[in-house]
Amino acid sequence: MNINMKNEQAQLAAKLPETKPLSGNEAFAQGAWEAGVKVAAAYPGTPSTEILETVAKYPEEDIYAQWSTNEKVSLDVATGASFAGVRSLCVMKHVGVNVASDALMSLTYIGVNAGLVLIVCDDPGIHSSQNEQDTRIMCQFAMIPALEPSDAQEALEFTRLAFDLSEQFDTPVIVRSTTRLSHTRSPVSLGDRVEVESRGFVENPNKNVMIPSNARTQHPKLLEREKGLREYFETSELTRWEKGDAKVGIITMGTPYTYVKEVMGDASILKLAGSYPLPENKIREFAASVDRLFIVEELEPVVETQVKAMGIAVEGKKFFSRLGEFSPELIRAGFAEAGIIDKATIQKDWNVSQTIRPPVLCSGCPHTSSYMALRAINARVAGDIGCYTLATVEPLQSIDTVVSMGSSIANAIGMAKAGGDTKPIVATIGDSTFYHSGVPPLIDAVYNDADITVILLDNHVTGMTGGQDHPGTGLTLRGKKTHRVDYEDVIRAIGVKWVKKVDSYDMAAMYQTFREAIDFKGVSVVISDRPCVLDPLKIKGPSLEVRSKNCTACQVCMNLGCPAISWSDEWYDGHHKVKIDPQSCMGCTLCAQICPSDCIQAV
Amino acid sequence: MNVEKGKSNLTNVLVVGVGGQGVIMVSKVLALICQSNGFQVKQSEVHGMAKRGGGVFSHVRFGPEVWSPTIPKGEADILLALEWAEGLRWINYLKRDGGLFIADTQKIFPPFAARNRNRGADVGYSPETPREILELVGDGYALDATSMANELGNLRAANTVLLGVLSMGLDFEPQEWLDVIEQLVPANSIEINRLAFQQGRDWFAEMQNIPTADRHTAPEIKPNEIVQSVHGRVKLEIVEDWCKGCDICVKMCPERCLRLNGEMIAELSKPDACTGCRVCEWLCPDYAIKVGMLPALEVVS
Known part of the structure; x- marks a missing residue:
C-alpha cells in the first residue's frame, strides 16, 4: 500500500462520525451490555436471533451468554440470575413468549431483585413465523410494562433504561421490537458500560415463592406498580409531544412513528414509550389540544382500545389495518381515506410477469431424502418447525400438519389413538426442535404406547435461524466445547425400544429403515443423520453431471426440489431433459441414486 | 448523469436479488459510503428465509433526515437487481419519471419454474427481454455482470461490476467506493474487485449516450422456445393379469399418480397428473404397463 492511499484512508476514517451503523438487534445487544447485564439467555428465533449472537461478541468477563433449550428455560435462567442479584437479559421471538408464558405470568407477581429485561421481536407481515400475534397484548395481560423503540438508537436507549425501570418498579420489563426494527441498520451513538454491583441473593420467600397466600399479597402490588409506571410515563421524556398543526393529532409509537413522521410530519404527534401502561393525563391533554385524534399502531388496537375506554373519541383501526406490516404508503392511504390529506395519484402498475420463487431446501439438504422416502411410503406426516417445514410444498409435498414447536410427536400420538387412518402415522422433528419441546411428547408416546414412528432429522445445527448451536452439537453459544447430549442415549433412556440411525445420503437405506420402523408396533425412532450443508460449515463436494444422451426426461430427480437441478435445452419425447448446475451442486448423489436411467454420474 | 434527488433530498436505492447472491453486502457498501459522506x-x-433460495431485498435510504426504513412503492430512485426476474418483481417500486433501473441479466431458475411436467411445457420464468424492460422503464441498464466477472476470473465479483455501474448513478467519488469495497472483500481478491468496479464504470460510460433500449450487452434473451409438441392426452394401459403387485411403478412414478388397488394390482389413481413419462412402462419387470398417447382434443365450436 502506498503512502497516498494510507492518507486517503486516514481521511476517510476522520470523516466518519462518532457513531456506528448498527442493526436494531445489534443496538439491543449494545444497550444490554451498556446497562451492565451479567447473564443473558435465549432460544434462537427469527427476527430475534442476532441479539444474543451479538451479546456473545462482548467480552466473557462482562456477560455470560447462553443458548437455552427453549424460551421458557431461557426466561427461567434469566430469572435465576436476577434472584442471584445480577442484571439479566432474555430474548425471544413473539411466539416464544407463548412457550415462556407460564414462567412469565408468575415472574410478574414476583418482580425482580436485579433488573430483568425481556426483548421480544414481533413479526408483523409474517416474514418468517407461523403467525403475527401482538406481544403488546401479552404485556397488558401480564401487567408488564412495554417499551416500544422506533429505531436502532432508541433500541439501545430503551433497553438501557428498561433495566433501571425494572429495578425502580420491581418488575420485569418487555422491550418490544418488530422485524423491521430488528433488521434495519442505522447510525447509533454508543455509550459506555456501567458496572452494576451484584445485589446478592435476597432471602425473601414471601416475594420469591408463589404459593397462594403469597400470590394474594403480591397481586395488589401489581396494581400499585401499574399506577406508579403510569405516573412515570406522564413525565418521562420517552413520552414526547411534538407540537405541530393542531387540526390533526396522532398518537403513535414504535416503528409506525417513523412512517407517521415521513407522511404526516406537520401534524401534532404524541409519541408514546409503549402501549402499557399509558400516561392517561398526557393523552387527555393531547386529545383536547387537537381537532381530530388518530392512533397509528401496527397489528392490534391495543392503545386505541385503552384510549376509547378513557372516553376519548379517537380513530385508528378504521383507517389503519389490523393485518400485516405498515409502510409509508399504507399510512398515506389511511390518512387520505380519513380525508386529512389528498389521495395519492395511484399509478397503474407496469404489467410485468412475476417469477414464482418460494424458499426451498438447499441443494444437498439432508432433509430432502427423509421426505422423499416418506413420499414413497405415502405416510401421514405430522411436521414440525424448521427448514424442513419447506417439504410441505411442491415438489416434496409430504407434510400434512404443522402446528408449533414440538407439536409433531404429540399430534402423531393423537392421530394414532384416533385410529381409522390407513396410512402409517409418522412425526418428523428437527434436532434442535426435539430438545426444545419434543422430549416430553416422546415420553408421552412411550408411556401411552402409541404406535407411531418418529423421524428425528438430525442435521447437527439449528438450521432455519442461521446455524446456532444447541445441546446436541456439543458447542456453546461462544463456540466452546461442552457436553454433548446424545440423541440415541436420550431416546433409549426414555424407553423407546426401536431406535436406528441412518445416513440421510443413502436413499435405499433410508427407505428400508423407515419401512422397518413403521412395521414395528409401538414407538420407533429413526435418526436420519447428516450435517447441514450450510452451517456451521458450507459443504461442497465434486458436482455431478447429467449424461444427457441417456436422460429419458422422466424428471424423477426434480421431485427432490433440489435448486441445482433444472431443465436443459434438450428434449426427449416432449419433455425437458435435465441439467445440473456445477456451482450449486454439492455432490450429495441423491439424484443419482433415484435416477431410473442411471444417467447422473460423477463428472 | 446523476439521479435527481427526491423530495426532501432523500435518495432511495432498492437492492434486490436471490438469497446467497450478496444483496446485503452490496447495500452495506452503499450505506457505508453514504454515512462517511455525512448522510443519515x-x-x-x-432475512431469515434468505438462505433458502428465496428472494431478498434491501432498502437503502439516505439524506439529511431519514424516517421510514422502507421505500414507498413508486419512489425508488434506483433499482439495482442482482438477478433478472427479481428486478422485474420489484420494478413497480421504481420512480416513474427519472427512476434508474440497473439489472444483471443472469437468470437463476427456481426449482418451481420446472413444475409443469406436461408435454411441451414452458419454463415458469419471466419471458421479458432486456430490450422490452428498458423501453418500459425509460432509463436503465441491463448487463451480464456475471459473465463479465467470470472473464475476470471470479464469479463473485459480479456484484462489484454492478457497484461500478451504480457508482455512475450516484454522486460519490470512485475512490470512496473502492475504499469501502476493499474493507469488505477478502484480501486476495482486492485487485479483481478493483478491475470489476472499473469495468462496471467503463461499461456505463460506453452505454450512457445510446438509446435506452440498446443499453444492454447481454445476448438478447430469447423468448422461451415453444416446442411443437403433441399436446395429447396420455393413455395408460395396465394388463391386470400380468401385474404381480411388486409396487415398483407406484414407488417410482415421479408424479405419484399410481397406486395398488385392493387386489394389489397397479392402477392409475390420478389420470390428470400423468405426464406420460414412461418410467413405469420401462421399469415394470412384467411388461404389464403400456403408455400410449391419445390424439389431441379437437376444438368443436
Missing part, C-alpha cells in the same frame, strides 16, 4: 442512512432488509 437507513438500510432495511428482511
Whole structure:
C-alpha cells in the first residue's frame, strides 16, 4: 500500500462520525451490555436471533451468554440470575413468549431483585413465523410494562433504561421490537458500560415463592406498580409531544412513528414509550389540544382500545389495518381515506410477469431424502418447525400438519389413538426442535404406547435461524466445547425400544429403515443423520453431471426440489431433459441414486 | 448523469436479488459510503428465509433526515437487481419519471419454474427481454455482470461490476467506493474487485449516450422456445393379469399418480397428473404397463 492511499484512508476514517451503523438487534445487544447485564439467555428465533449472537461478541468477563433449550428455560435462567442479584437479559421471538408464558405470568407477581429485561421481536407481515400475534397484548395481560423503540438508537436507549425501570418498579420489563426494527441498520451513538454491583441473593420467600397466600399479597402490588409506571410515563421524556398543526393529532409509537413522521410530519404527534401502561393525563391533554385524534399502531388496537375506554373519541383501526406490516404508503392511504390529506395519484402498475420463487431446501439438504422416502411410503406426516417445514410444498409435498414447536410427536400420538387412518402415522422433528419441546411428547408416546414412528432429522445445527448451536452439537453459544447430549442415549433412556440411525445420503437405506420402523408396533425412532450443508460449515463436494444422451426426461430427480437441478435445452419425447448446475451442486448423489436411467454420474 | 434527488433530498436505492447472491453486502457498501459522506442512512432488509433460495431485498435510504426504513412503492430512485426476474418483481417500486433501473441479466431458475411436467411445457420464468424492460422503464441498464466477472476470473465479483455501474448513478467519488469495497472483500481478491468496479464504470460510460433500449450487452434473451409438441392426452394401459403387485411403478412414478388397488394390482389413481413419462412402462419387470398417447382434443365450436 502506498503512502497516498494510507492518507486517503486516514481521511476517510476522520470523516466518519462518532457513531456506528448498527442493526436494531445489534443496538439491543449494545444497550444490554451498556446497562451492565451479567447473564443473558435465549432460544434462537427469527427476527430475534442476532441479539444474543451479538451479546456473545462482548467480552466473557462482562456477560455470560447462553443458548437455552427453549424460551421458557431461557426466561427461567434469566430469572435465576436476577434472584442471584445480577442484571439479566432474555430474548425471544413473539411466539416464544407463548412457550415462556407460564414462567412469565408468575415472574410478574414476583418482580425482580436485579433488573430483568425481556426483548421480544414481533413479526408483523409474517416474514418468517407461523403467525403475527401482538406481544403488546401479552404485556397488558401480564401487567408488564412495554417499551416500544422506533429505531436502532432508541433500541439501545430503551433497553438501557428498561433495566433501571425494572429495578425502580420491581418488575420485569418487555422491550418490544418488530422485524423491521430488528433488521434495519442505522447510525447509533454508543455509550459506555456501567458496572452494576451484584445485589446478592435476597432471602425473601414471601416475594420469591408463589404459593397462594403469597400470590394474594403480591397481586395488589401489581396494581400499585401499574399506577406508579403510569405516573412515570406522564413525565418521562420517552413520552414526547411534538407540537405541530393542531387540526390533526396522532398518537403513535414504535416503528409506525417513523412512517407517521415521513407522511404526516406537520401534524401534532404524541409519541408514546409503549402501549402499557399509558400516561392517561398526557393523552387527555393531547386529545383536547387537537381537532381530530388518530392512533397509528401496527397489528392490534391495543392503545386505541385503552384510549376509547378513557372516553376519548379517537380513530385508528378504521383507517389503519389490523393485518400485516405498515409502510409509508399504507399510512398515506389511511390518512387520505380519513380525508386529512389528498389521495395519492395511484399509478397503474407496469404489467410485468412475476417469477414464482418460494424458499426451498438447499441443494444437498439432508432433509430432502427423509421426505422423499416418506413420499414413497405415502405416510401421514405430522411436521414440525424448521427448514424442513419447506417439504410441505411442491415438489416434496409430504407434510400434512404443522402446528408449533414440538407439536409433531404429540399430534402423531393423537392421530394414532384416533385410529381409522390407513396410512402409517409418522412425526418428523428437527434436532434442535426435539430438545426444545419434543422430549416430553416422546415420553408421552412411550408411556401411552402409541404406535407411531418418529423421524428425528438430525442435521447437527439449528438450521432455519442461521446455524446456532444447541445441546446436541456439543458447542456453546461462544463456540466452546461442552457436553454433548446424545440423541440415541436420550431416546433409549426414555424407553423407546426401536431406535436406528441412518445416513440421510443413502436413499435405499433410508427407505428400508423407515419401512422397518413403521412395521414395528409401538414407538420407533429413526435418526436420519447428516450435517447441514450450510452451517456451521458450507459443504461442497465434486458436482455431478447429467449424461444427457441417456436422460429419458422422466424428471424423477426434480421431485427432490433440489435448486441445482433444472431443465436443459434438450428434449426427449416432449419433455425437458435435465441439467445440473456445477456451482450449486454439492455432490450429495441423491439424484443419482433415484435416477431410473442411471444417467447422473460423477463428472 | 446523476439521479435527481427526491423530495426532501432523500435518495432511495432498492437492492434486490436471490438469497446467497450478496444483496446485503452490496447495500452495506452503499450505506457505508453514504454515512462517511455525512448522510443519515437507513438500510432495511428482511432475512431469515434468505438462505433458502428465496428472494431478498434491501432498502437503502439516505439524506439529511431519514424516517421510514422502507421505500414507498413508486419512489425508488434506483433499482439495482442482482438477478433478472427479481428486478422485474420489484420494478413497480421504481420512480416513474427519472427512476434508474440497473439489472444483471443472469437468470437463476427456481426449482418451481420446472413444475409443469406436461408435454411441451414452458419454463415458469419471466419471458421479458432486456430490450422490452428498458423501453418500459425509460432509463436503465441491463448487463451480464456475471459473465463479465467470470472473464475476470471470479464469479463473485459480479456484484462489484454492478457497484461500478451504480457508482455512475450516484454522486460519490470512485475512490470512496473502492475504499469501502476493499474493507469488505477478502484480501486476495482486492485487485479483481478493483478491475470489476472499473469495468462496471467503463461499461456505463460506453452505454450512457445510446438509446435506452440498446443499453444492454447481454445476448438478447430469447423468448422461451415453444416446442411443437403433441399436446395429447396420455393413455395408460395396465394388463391386470400380468401385474404381480411388486409396487415398483407406484414407488417410482415421479408424479405419484399410481397406486395398488385392493387386489394389489397397479392402477392409475390420478389420470390428470400423468405426464406420460414412461418410467413405469420401462421399469415394470412384467411388461404389464403400456403408455400410449391419445390424439389431441379437437376444438368443436
